[in-house]
Amino acid sequence: MTAATVPKHSYPAILKDAARVAWQVEDLIGPHRPLDFTRPFLPEALVQAKAIPGLDAEAARLLNQIRSNSYLHLFGLVEEFILPLVVDHAKTLGCDDIAATQAYLGFATEESKHIRLFREFAAAFEAGFGHRCEVIGPPQAIADFVLSHSPLGVALVTLHIEWMTQRHFLESVRHQQDALDPQFCSLLKHHWQEEAQHARLDALMVGSMAQTMDARGIATAIDDYIAIIRYLYQGFKAQVQLDIASLERVTERTFSAPKRNEMQRIQERSYQNAFLIAGMTHPSFEQSVRALSATGYAQIAALTHEFLSDDDQ
Ligand SMILES: [Fe+2]
Numbered sequence: 001m002t003a004a005t006v007p008k009h010s011y012p013a014i015l016k017d018a019a020r021v022a023w024q025v026e027d028l029i030g031p032h033r034p035l036d037f038t039r040p041f042l043p044e045a046l047v048q049a050k051a052i053p054g055l056d057a058e059a060a061r062l063l064n065q066i067r068s069n070s071y072l073h074l075f076g077l078v079e080e081f082i083l084p085l086v087v088d089h090a091k092t093l094g095c096d097d098i099a100a101t102q103a104y105l106g107f108a109t110e111e112s113k114h115i116r117l118f119r120e121f122a123a124a125f126e127a128g129f130g131h132r133c134e135v136i137g138p139p140q141a142i143a144d145f146v147l148s149h150s151p152l153g154v155a156l157v158t159l160h161i162e163w164m165t166q167r168h169f170l171e172s173v174r175h176q177q178d179a180l181d182p183q184f185c186s187l188l189k190h191h192w193q194e195e196a197q198h199a200r201l202d203a204l205m206v207g208s209m210a211q212t213m214d215a216r217g218i219a220t221a222i223d224d225y226i227a228i229i230r231y232l233y234q235g236f237k238a239q240v241q242l243d244i245a246s247l248e249r250v251t252e253r254t255f256s257a258p259k260r261n262e263m264q265r266i267q268e269r270s271y272q273n274a275f276l277i278a279g280m281t282h283p284s285f286e287q288s289v290r291a292l293s294a295t296g297y298a299q300i301a302a303l304t305h306e307f308l309s310d311d312d313q
């Protein structure tokens, strides 16, 4: 990675775009903006509730909403490790390139706002849904595990998440907005708008971190990225079990062991596609990884292949 591959001129342009997207948590959720529990909250492509054979329409909608609640919590918890990563990076910059410093501080401010946004939505969800839906955590323990890895490894996971968020909105949510709860749709849209700047900033952060690293340091970061992705996948598997238990509670039914296994399989695949494959295979993420290391790119492609092969079983 050379200095020429880190386009410094990007920071003023990113600041300009960030200034155009200005919203507050209170603009999106509150007493006068109730969630509509008669509608799904997320597009079917992200939850695959209707893909479960024999699940009636009401149960599929409830599972969609349970998945929406876990979406809030999962995004909230990943933001809890992204925030310190970005703050630490901003600390290294000083005031020479003040546009860069301002851009990363803005990135951190927006991520802390997003944590508050997800928490407010989760509270509104719990109040309106009427049933507590368990989620994995606690977020701090997951953040501590992730942050125990190299900063570049964590930055790669963050880059994956930023591009994955772009994909969720552009490929799944944007064309489904009329069918979904308007408030949840608004959350997804406003989050996407700010994450577009984060994705560009994170690509710059990955590039500038790598500038001072040798091949061994970059190889460690790729290994760290893969370790964190595998760890998150285990978390998603545990979340599927909690989601099924929530669905049983809400619908007051108990699924048979074969039915439960079938749901577990379909939902694990859904989490894997929505949260892992969507980021790992995003062309912009792949481009950043290729710029770091051809071997690292091959390792991540092999992990993608492994996940997709799991699907066939
Ligand atoms: Fe965010």
Ligand SMILES: [Fe+2]
Residues within 6 Å of the ligand: 082, 111, 162, 194, 195, 198
């Ligand atoms: Fe972000």
